[in-house]
Amino acid sequence: MNRLSTSWGAFTLTRFPEDPRDQLRAWDASDEYLLGHLADGGTDLSGTVVVLGDRWGALVTALQAADPAELVQVSDSYLGGQATSANLARAGAAPDAVRLLTTQDPPPERIDVLLVRVPKSLALLEDQLHRLAPAVHENTVIVGTGMVKEIHTSTLKLFERILGPTRTSLAVKKARLIHTTPDPAAAPGPNPWPHRYALPEDTPAPGLPGLTVTNHAGVFCADRLDIGTRFFLANLPGGLGRAKVADLGCGNGVVGLAVALHEPEAELVFTDESHQAVASARENFRAHGGAGRTAEFLVGDGLAALPPGSLDLVLNNPPFHSHQATTDRTARRMFADARRALRPGGELWVIGNRHLGYHVTLRRIFGNSELVASDHKFVVLRATRT
Known part of the structure; x- marks a missing residue:
């Protein structure tokens, strides 16, 4: 097991299923970068916070300690969902601290903070941004994160086309942040998926x-x-x-x-x-x-x-x-x-x-x-x- 240190505490995290021989961590530098940015920038986490693509629950496990009004994880992965539940329980989180949704579930009606761990699949990102966009309002804070090799021009174009003007941060430990300003007038067109x-x-x-x-x-x-x-x-x-x-x-x-x-x-x-x-x-x-x-x-x-x-x-x-x-x-x-x-x-x-x-x-x-x-x-x- 490894421990992730954040401004809200240190958390012992594992992947699922747990395997003591597995040397792969349940988070990476992009998760650390995002959590550090949210804490250092004083991001208001008191509303509805939605986390898309949180691979093993590292983000929501840390963020539940910030006590948002509502914390929602949206994931396509059953294994990721199991890891999230185990990591939350290990952290002593209340059973209702995080609402766990799948990519097939209806999304929340309102999103005040949208955090996106960029997935490997550009198509999945496109589909989920389309599904979440109606819940975003002009004051929604939108921040994406990923390793430099995972964030491409096409990734940024999706954020810009579906949600609003987008820029990227400097790279830190080969990770980068994506900052998007919601544009209420954005007209991304219909979702091409399925x-x-x-x-x-x-x-x-x-x-x-x-x-x-x-x-x-x-x-x-x-x-x-x-x-x-x-x-x-x-x-x-x-x-x-x-x-x-x-x-x-x-x-x-x-x-x-x-x-x-x-x-x-x-x-x-x-x-x-x-x-x-x-x-x-x-x-x-x-x-x-x-x-x-x-x-x-x-x-x-x-x-x-x-x-x-x-x-x-x-x-x-x-x-x-x-x-x-x-x-x-x-x-x-x-x-x-x-x-x-x-x-x-x-x-x-x-x-x-x-x-x-x-x-x-x-x-x-x-x-x-x-x-x-x-x-x-x-x-x-x-x-x-x-």
Whole structure:
């Protein structure tokens, strides 16, 4: 555990799930910069303070000690929300000290201070600024923060177009602040999210070519079918019968949808830690999964909500980034989670870049790994629960 020192006190913070071997902190220099600016500048925090994109709850955990009238966190991440709750409890905050909203929830009606931790996804930032803009008034204090490498000209243009005139601060410890003056006359136009597009006619899965899919902002490759998913779709297992199948880290749910269309008796579970992703998967399944067909949709920590031995097949395209950090930690947790949730004889099918070496990790966790398909960039691997 690490301690974040602020003008409102020092706070012990962790990511979620807690792992003593994890050397990554639950905050960075941009969080410190923003908190220091708010304290040093005497920002009035007595009204409704909304924090967007607070990755592990560092900002709201510190700010709740300033006792605002209302403190709201808006997050797309289930894991981030769990970390926030744990960090607040560790800090001794009252249970109602922070209102935790997801990116799918209705936003607050009034915002007096808007603090934005710039997300990795520019699309998610655009969508959320559009959603929050109606609650901003001419006296709202708007401050964004991020590492220098995360703040681009396109980032600043979004703040300016949607909220008002924008400038940036000097860099401190490779972090920068964004200052925006609300413009009541701003006319940003309609929110372009969610985005919809037709799957290519050569999509390699029965029933998918030409279907229109819905993608909420922040979902991986929200404007096209990515090449990894395309390769996975070309190499999915068949003959599943009444199997219970999980699309783990489902994104927009196209992989699980392909199974549903080709395997009419299969039982589907779509799960992701992103609220935006699960909302996309739900809409796509309801639109194309078949009349009267049902599926389970879970926003959560992988397959943790499912009983051990309850699945026959897990399909997984794991991410290999955690915000700006490149790591296989998420993939390892997903693989171990899949092994727990699979029945004996059940299978995990994984797609990944060749260089990631997932076959080694699968052998360590399952005791076996088999190459199903490969090309110059990707491999599809199968591991069986013994």
